[in-house]
Amino acid sequence: MTTKQAERLREQIAGVKRRLAAEKRRFGGYDDGGGWRYLPPKLYVQLGDYAGGLRYTRWFDKNFGDDIGYPDFLFEWTILLFKNGRLKDAERKAVQTYCCNTYLFDKFFGRPVVPRGMWEGSNMEMPYLAEQLPYSNQQPELADFAAWLGEFERSEKFAAFAARFISLGQQLKVADEYETRRALLDELRLLEAGF
Known part of the structure; x- marks a missing residue:
């Protein structure tokens, strides 16, 4: 520059x-x-x-x-936290980013974006929003961040979180009863807050 x-x-x-x-x-x-x-x-x-x-x-x-905020804004916030050595905060912000749009990490790492069958019309189920992400794991200035995010994403804790998050989203998609939806939404909130 x-x-x-x-x-x-x-x-x-x-x-x-x-x-x-x-x-x-x-x-x-x-x-x-x-x-x-x-x-x-x-x-x-x-x-x-x-x-x-x-x-x-x-x-x-x-x-x-x-x-x-927006998914890309949260992703940038995650980068800023990581680059300042605030790793626990960066983990929490990465989880918040993932909850806002589950496709951003795929886009960042250059993986194919495959629909997860969650909520159509929400930021989480709009893969094309991830296409606008201007960052890539190939950018030299983000190499350390990419290594950290890849390791974090592969961690047992995050993998279990992501699997449960997607499962709850898929259940919500087909749940019709108020009480069932309420219980699923409460579990989603607790899941995100508990990371």
Whole structure:
């Protein structure tokens, strides 16, 4: 990356921060209907400014704590946590990413995207959303992250989690009774929270 390209990325980050600060001044809070708040992690990853990206995600969490974000945003957050040595937090964020879209890891590792038969119409059952992921395990700057994520994905704990998550999703797809659906959804919440 050239110095000029890096400057442009920094200016984009500063522009997003200015825009969000102006919203807070004007409305007394954030009214980010355009989703600008999701852009900086991608820019920080491109810059290789992982510490700056982590500071931004802390700010995001403080100001948008109930916002789950988008799958690629969560994936970038996972990269930022990993690159800052926050491995347990990176594991939790990787699980959150997987729950938001089960196909991102396949796309990152260049594996075929095979439908899992979960919820049609949700982010989790839209393989084409994963196609937009701009990261790959072939990128030299992400080689260490790719090695870690591959090992994490193959771990017994994550494999059991993923299998149960997909099974619950498939059961939900065909469950008609309210009580059955409620029990499955409760188990899904507990499964994700317990990782």
